[in-house]
Amino acid sequence: MRIAEISSPADHRRASAADSDHTTALSLIESTIKSLERHLPAHPLPDSFSSELQLHLAQLSQLAPFPNSIKLLVWKLSYRLWNTCVDLSNASTAKISEEHAKLRQVAAELLFLTADVVGIPSPGFKAALFYYKTGLIWHDIRKFDLANNCFEKATDLVSNIEINSVSDDDERKFLLDLNLARSRAAWEVSDRNLAFALLNRSKNVLFGVSRNYNALANQYLTFGKTLLSISEGSVVNEALKLMNDALELCEKGLRVVKRTEETLNLKELRLKTLRFIAAAHLQSDDFESVLKCVKVLREVGSGGDHHPSLSVLAMKAWLGLGRYGEAEKELRGMVVNKGIPEGVWVSAVESYFLAAGAAGAETVKGVFLGLLERCHVSAGAAIRVVNKVVGSGLSNGEGMKLRANVVNELVSDERVVVLFDREGAAKERTTMHALLWNCATEYFRSKDYLLSAEMFEKSMLYVPHGIENRILRAKGYRVLCLCYLGLLQLDRAEEYINEAEKLEPNIASAFLKFKIFLQKNDHNSAIAQMQAMPSCLDFTTDFISLAAHEAVACRSLPVAVASLSQLLNFYSSGRPMPTNEVVIFRTLVTILSQDPANDTDVLKHMKRAHARQSEIGADLFFGKCEVGRREKNWFAGNAWNFGVRTGQEQNYDLSAEFFKLASEFYGVLGDGETEGNETMVCKSIILSVSAIIADEKHKNSTLLETEVRQAIELLGRAGKILISSSASTRKNEDQVEVIEPNFFFIYTWTAFDLYSRLTDMAAQQLQLVKTFASSKSCNPKHLLQIGFEASQGQRSNHEVAIFAFNTCLAALLASPTPDYQTVALVLRKLISIGTIHKGDPDDDSIIEMYKHAYRIMVGLREGEYPIEEAKWLAMTAWNRAALPVKMGQIDTAKKWMNIGLELAMKVPGMHTYRSCMEDYLAGFEKKLNGRENGESRTLAVS
Numbered sequence: 001m002r003i004a005e006i007s008s009p010a011d012h013r014r015a016s017a018a019d020s021d022h023t024t025a026l027s028l029i030e031s032t033i034k035s036l037e038r039h040l041p042a043h044p045l046p047d048s049f050s051s052e053l054q055l056h057l058a059q060l061s062q063l064a065p066f067p068n069s070i071k072l073l074v075w076k077l078s079y080r081l082w083n084t085c086v087d088l089s090n091a092s093t094a095k096i097s098e099e100h101a102k103l104r105q106v107a108a109e110l111l112f113l114t115a116d117v118v119g120i121p122s123p124g125f126k127a128a129l130f131y132y133k134t135g136l137i138w139h140d141i142r143k144f145d146l147a148n149n150c151f152e153k154a155t156d157l158v159s160n161i162e163i164n165s166v167s168d169d170d171e172r173k174f175l176l177d178l179n180l181a182r183s184r185a186a187w188e189v190s191d192r193n194l195a196f197a198l199l200n201r202s203k204n205v206l207f208g209v210s211r212n213y214n215a216l217a218n219q220y221l222t223f224g225k226t227l228l229s230i231s232e233g234s235v236v237n238e239a240l241k242l243m244n245d246a247l248e249l250c251e252k253g254l255r256v257v258k259r260t261e262e263t264l265n266l267k268e269l270r271l272k273t274l275r276f277i278a279a280a281h282l283q284s285d286d287f288e289s290v291l292k293c294v295k296v297l298r299e300v301g302s303g304g305d306h307h308p309s310l311s312v313l314a315m316k317a318w319l320g321l322g323r324y325g326e327a328e329k330e331l332r333g334m335v336v337n338k339g340i341p342e343g344v345w346v347s348a349v350e351s352y353f354l355a356a357g358a359a360g361a362e363t364v365k366g367v368f369l370g371l372l373e374r375c376h377v378s379a380g381a382a383i384r385v386v387n388k389v390v391g392s393g394l395s396n397g398e399g400m401k402l403r404a405n406v407v408n409e410l411v412s413d414e415r416v417v418v419l420f421d422r423e424g425a426a427k428e429r430t431t432m433h434a435l436l437w438n439c440a441t442e443y444f445r446s447k448d449y450l451l452s453a454e455m456f457e458k459s460m461l462y463v464p465h466g467i468e469n470r471i472l473r474a475k476g477y478r479v480l481c482l483c484y485l486g487l488l489q490l491d492r493a494e495e496y497i498n499e500a501e502k503l504e505p506n507i508a509s510a511f512l513k514f515k516i517f518l519q520k521n522d523h524n525s526a527i528a529q530m531q532a533m534p535s536c537l538d539f540t541t542d543f544i545s546l547a548a549h550e551a552v553a554c555r556s557l558p559v560a561v562a563s564l565s566q567l568l569n570f571y572s573s574g575r576p577m578p579t580n581e582v583v584i585f586r587t588l589v590t591i592l593s594q595d596p597a598n599d600t601d602v603l604k605h606m607k608r609a610h611a612r613q614s615e616i617g618a619d620l621f622f623g624k625c626e627v628g629r630r631e632k633n634w635f636a637g638n639a640w641n642f643g644v645r646t647g648q649e650q651n652y653d654l655s656a657e658f659f660k661l662a663s664e665f666y667g668v669l670g671d672g673e674t675e676g677n678e679t680m681v682c683k684s685i686i687l688s689v690s691a692i693i694a695d696e697k698h699k700n701s702t703l704l705e706t707e708v709r710q711a712i713e714l715l716g717r718a719g720k721i722l723i724s725s726s727a728s729t730r731k732n733e734d735q736v737e738v739i740e741p742n743f744f745f746i747y748t749w750t751a752f753d754l755y756s757r758l759t760d761m762a763a764q765q766l767q768l769v770k771t772f773a774s775s776k777s778c779n780p781k782h783l784l785q786i787g788f789e790a791s792q793g794q795r796s797n798h799e800v801a802i803f804a805f806n807t808c809l810a811a812l813l814a815s816p817t818p819d820y821q822t823v824a825l826v827l828r829k830l831i832s833i834g835t836i837h838k839g840d841p842d843d844d845s846i847i848e849m850y851k852h853a854y855r856i857m858v859g860l861r862e863g864e865y866p867i868e869e870a871k872w873l874a875m876t877a878w879n880r881a882a883l884p885v886k887m888g889q890i891d892t893a894k895k896w897m898n899i900g901l902e903l904a905m906k907v908p909g910m911h912t913y914r915s916c917m918e919d920y921l922a923g924f925e926k927k928l929n930g931r932e933n934g935e936s937r938t939l940a941v942s
Helices: 009-037 048-061 068-091 098-113 123-140 144-158 169-188 192-205 210-229 233-256 260-283 287-299 308-320 324-336 342-374 379-395 400-412 414-421 426-445 449-462 467-486 490-503 507-519 523-535 541-553 557-568 581-592 596-616 618-622 625-648 652-666 678-698 705-731 741-755 762-773 780-791 798-814 820-837 844-857 867-879 882-886 890-904 911-941
Strands: none
Touching: 009 048, 009 068, 048 098, 068 098, 068 123, 098 123, 098 144, 123 144, 123 169, 144 169, 169 192, 169 210, 192 210, 210 233, 210 260, 233 260, 260 287, 260 308, 287 308, 308 324, 308 342, 324 342, 342 379, 379 400, 379 414, 379 426, 400 414, 400 426, 400 449, 414 426, 414 449, 426 449, 426 467, 449 467, 467 490, 467 507, 490 507, 507 523, 507 541, 523 541, 523 557, 541 557, 557 581, 557 596, 581 596, 581 618, 581 625, 596 618, 596 625, 596 652, 618 625, 625 652, 625 678, 652 678, 678 705, 678 741, 705 741, 741 762, 741 780, 762 780, 762 798, 780 798, 780 820, 798 820, 820 844, 820 867, 844 867, 844 890, 867 890, 867 911, 882 890, 890 911
16 A cells, blocks of 8 residues: 555544535534424515525535535435425415425535436436426526526536436436426527527427427427417518427427327317417408318318317418408307307407408497307306497497497397396496496497487496495486487487486486477476575586576576576575685676666676675675676676666666676775775766766756755765876876866766755855866866856856856967857857846946957957857947936946947947948037037026
8 A cells, every 4th residue: 555545643533624624514504404394384484594594504505515425415405405495395275486496406506516426316307306396486486587597507518418328217208397487588588599499409308208308399389379479470471480499399299199188188288279370460461361271180190170269260370361251250150059158159249340340340240149149148248248249339420320229139038038037247337337438438429419318228228226336326317318419319318318317316407308398498397496406405506506507508697697506695604615706796797788778787796795895805706806896897897887888878777787786886895905096986986976867867867955966975085086087197197097087077966966956055166166277177168068067057156157267268268279269159158147136227347348358359350250240249238328327327338339339339330320320429429519508508597
């Protein structure tokens, strides 16, 4: 023996220490496995087991290589761990968890550490089998990377085995299963190329066993079916290739098969593959190939393939080729074949109708009713057929009525109705009702009320008559009422709503009845129905608002007014309202204003609106900011417009009320305002009082003293605003006067008229006119009118008249181009007033008037001063001398004669008169001189 081969004591000590480390690591692993064995299957697995085992496994791995005795111990522990996992899995009903897969992974890795153990047959296969089964678990919980890792390790373990040397059937099957598992894992992570490569590689491990051919062909078919389900044209060819490979494998397997059972399995798989090949051709619109496949399937073997899908495939292929006759034969042939499942022929009916469209509706109905006669048909099948016919009809307008008629006939057939009356069909009955209801709703939205009504009526067949369905039946009657309202069949609509009210009296029924009365133009009944709505338990004010909208739409203005008036009653109740109160008032006024006969009602509601805003405040009633200002101005502006219009129509009493109301609206303060629109307040008040006076004259009546004082008090507010405005204008000469001059005049005119009705108001009248005369609003025409008014009638005021005429005369003469016609008129009025109120012929004021007239005429062109007025002045002045002559007032008489002669000299065309005057005056003076001498003598003689 060589020295090198003799173990030293140190070597023995190192081996002993290594054995001790192995024993320690294995003891820890065994301890953890024992704890796992004691774990109750009902409780979830904690992660402590796997983490401890992985830690111990890592420690054990560092001690490699192992002696064979240790390897055998590791194998025992691995199998013990694996069996424990199997027992836990079998005892638990829960789905395998990730923690469970980790424990299996540890068991596989323990075997992997000692795969070269001596004394165990085929250790590599057994370790690979652990990895394979662990990989399947990872695959099931969709951890594909971990699964693929296990499959790859298993593949590594068996990769060095010579395939031809494998004789055990289980090991042969394992090699195929491992390849297929890897292929499926690659497929799941979308690595198709690897998946296909592994499938092709699997052809090398078939070992001429028919069940292996079956398994591989089935996997090819599975991948092909998956690609086919994607429904993309680009993958159909790839799916067909896979299916053809599957078909080829079936054919090869049938050549090596030995058992009858395996022969049947392969034949069944071949037929199945052919059917899917036909489906793939159908998906790629290769209809001829589909029919060829179907023909082969039907001719294969002694009796041929009678799978239900063949008729469907053939029918769809014929439909694709546009040969509807052959397609219909296939469809009707399915009625005879009792072995075809319900779902298959229902799908066929759907496909046929989808392709044939409205032309196939009658065929579908006939096929379905034929099926009812030959076999048990479920309510669900009827729903699918009806849904297909109805759904296609709604998706496009073609044949809509034909489809609807077919559906109506189908669902009203007693045999179909009976399907839904069976016990346990309550859910399907509800579904059919909903289907027909939704279809009818779509027709209603498209305004095809006749079809909608028919469909709603058919849906009622699927509502039981029990008390629990009373509300649903009432709902059906209400929608039928709506349909016949749309068709303007009002009597029939009323019949349906009456039935609905019997079943469920509610606000919706009440409102529909209201609509019927509206359509019938029965305004009284409509108003009564609207007023009865609040008695309904489910009443909300929205329905009154909606009633008003409906009435407006139907041009039923009395009903609209009544509805809005009713709605206003709820605003003080505190309940939530659909819109702001001011909007209701505005709408009401707008509606009423469409007919002038409603002016009184307009006034009433506008007064009501004003009272309401006074009650709750302007901000709450009108709103705040710009919205509130717009609303307030709308009411004020409309009150003004109504005042103008009624005034133009000589309804002065209404006009006065509207203008007064306008002043109140214009004066409303809100949203932080400190003053209202004072200008419009002033104008409105002035026009209101003017309308009061105009109404008095129009009706030939007399205002009571209380009414006069009320008018004066109202007018006083306008006067303050006018004076304030005038004062501000005088302070700033550049300021534009905001109140038009005419309003100051109207104010003065009306105030003068009112003052004249009360005693001891002459001074106030004079002061009123003086104030007006001092304003910039005054002009000579205004003064002339005031002067005329003050100079005539029972309530005349000559002081005012004289002031007005004198001021007017001064203004006229101050003009660069005086209107001498008016000047002459004013002079005549002043002379007339002076004559009446100052009757003495020698009154200097009257003489001064004539002299003033003379001074005016001096320097004028001939005819510039009105000739007739000048003649009147000359002749009246001359004639005024008559009375003093008779009374012996010689000096006064001569004064008047001289004035008359001077005036006559200024008047063209009075030459003859002037000569006579001169002669008379000369004779008068001569006579006067002679008489004076004679009288002296006479007196002396006396």
